[in-house]
Amino acid sequence: MLEQVSAFVREHVQPSETVLDAGGEAGQAELARVRALAKSAGLWALPLPRDLGGGGLGLTEYFAWAEQEGSSDHGPAALGSACLLDVRMFRRFARPAVLELLKPLVAGEISGSYAMTEPGVAGSDPAAARTTAVRTSGGWLLNGRKWFTTGAGNASYVTVLASGSLFVTTDFRVVREIPVLGAAGQFEIALEDAFVPDDHLLGEGGDGLAIAGTRLALGRTLRCLRWIGMAERAFGLMCLRADERQVRGSALADRQLVQQHVFESLLAIRSARALTRQAAALVAAEQDARTEIGLAKVAAARTLHQVTDAAIQVFGAEGLAPGTLPMLARIGRAARILDGADEMHVSDTARRVLRTRAN
Ligand SMILES: Cc1cc2nc3c(=O)[nH]c(=O)nc-3n(C[C@H](O)[C@H](O)[C@H](O)COP(=O)(O)OP(=O)(O)OC[C@H]3O[C@@H](n4cnc5c(N)ncnc54)[C@H](O)[C@@H]3O)c2cc1C
Structure with a gap:
């Protein structure tokens, strides 16, 4: 497989x-x-x-x-x-009306987006989100803006965090696309008196952040694995180039400063992989993995950033021309911000470890 x-x-x-x-x-x-x-x-x-x-x-x-x-x-x-994250979240927390989305979703006939982050509010503090959900007859009215909502331009529905609850809605307007370092796929959306029927609420209401937490554990673990896969790819390209490129009569691979790039990159990949596998084992066993995920997220994001940068350096100017390395470097840069900025993971993980040791 x-x-x-x-x-x-x-x-x-x-x-x-x-x-x-x-x-x-x-x-x-x-x-x-x-x-x-x-x-x-x-x-x-x-x-x-x-x-x-x-x-x-x-x-x-x-x-x-x-x-x-x-x-x-x-x-x-x-x-x-x-769609794995949506499917698992809906199976656990959605009512039958939303569960009807699952078959077309898995078949690839429709797609969904997930909207927590908002303009003007720190995404690292989802409790501060300003989008509101106000009770109305038979459901809720949602108002607010979300951005960096991946895939919203083609999405059939969006899962929205509003007033501390998660709602699944089809009633949203795409305001604009936000290219991230030149790549498509991110959108700003508006919710303007968006009517969401009662049966499109996930969970019992007020538990949106707790549901988001269960989704994020798996989401971050998968993201780490993918970033390591991309880092491995950049590493492979760097090694090939080091072998092939001759400078002043010898291969780049024979230069100690290039060997250092190779060593540091391998060290970062192997360390991030070990941390991510530890987190993944806990997530698969449905155990508390917050500390392990915090460590893995920061390690994997740093690794992709570091390895793509080293590979570009070894390639020289060609490494900056349109192609694989700039694309991977873009993802590595974004990795340090998305799924919770690295700083948030550093500080949350350290606080948790300190608290545990003090008790
Ligand atoms: C490519 C991409 C795709 C995304 N997809 C989605 C999506 O599909 N759905 C969605 O809801 N969001 C998405 N996001 C948004 C992402 O989740 C947020 O960018 C992230 O949570 C950080 O929030 P923020 O950008 O508002 O930065 P802020 O929270 O404003 O943080 C800005 C900076 O402040 C510093 N900082 C933050 N917290 C701390 C702390 N505790 N200690 C010290 N310093 C701190 C860090 O330097 C951080 O980079 C995406 C972002 C990107 C780049």
Whole structure:
């Protein structure tokens, strides 16, 4: 399975990254083409429940090859596993009206987005979010703005944090796309008296942040695995280049300063992988993994940033020309901010460890 996923991402997803990154109609058409290939190769939606049309693999099995799938930012969408977080969240907290979304979601016929972060408010402090949900007959009226809502431009529904609760709504307006270091995929959306029926509330109301917490544990673990997959890819390119490029009569690989880049990158990848596997084992066992996830998130984000930077350095100017390394470097830069800025994880993890030791 690992070999098959690895080969599929290498042969069918990575070559399409430029088109997929640009988004728009061409990006959507390319995604549909790659998805059709994944379906015919029997690699579609492997970690999704079998009764919804997925492959039924458990988290532990999925964690074993999420790195390979995630070696391209588009791997999870291309292989139909990007909806895993929504599916698990809805199965646990949604009512029947929302559960109807699951089959078309797993089939790739619709997609959803997840909107917590807002303009003008620190995303690191979700409790401060200003979007409101006010009771009305038969449901709620939502008002506010969200941004950096991944995939909202093509989404059929958005899960929105408002007044401390999570709602699933189809009533949102895309305000604009926000390119992140040139790449498509992020959007600002507006909720303007958006009516959300009662049965589109997740959980019991007021428990939105707790539900978000359960989603984030798995989400961050998967993100770490994917970042390590991308770092490994940049590392491979760097090593190839070091072997091939001759400077003043010898290969770059023979230069100690290049060897240092190779060593530090390998050290970072192996350390981040070990930390992430520790976190993943706890998440799969549904145990408290907050400290391990905090360590893994920061290590994996730093690793992708560090390794892509080293690879670009070893490539010289060519490493900055449009292609794989700038794309991976962009993701590495964003990694230190998204899924909770690194600083937040540093400070939350340290506080938790200090508290535990004091008790
Ligand atoms: C590519 C991308 C995709 C995203 N996708 C989504 C999505 O789909 N849905 C969604 O809701 N959000 C999404 N986000 C938003 C992301 O979750 C937020 O950017 C993140 O939570 C940080 O929030 P913020 O940007 O508002 O920064 P802020 O919270 O304002 O933080 C800014 C800076 O303040 C510092 N800081 C913050 N907290 C601390 C602390 N505790 N101690 C010390 N310093 C601190 C850090 O330097 C931090 O970078 C995405 C972001 C990016 C870049």
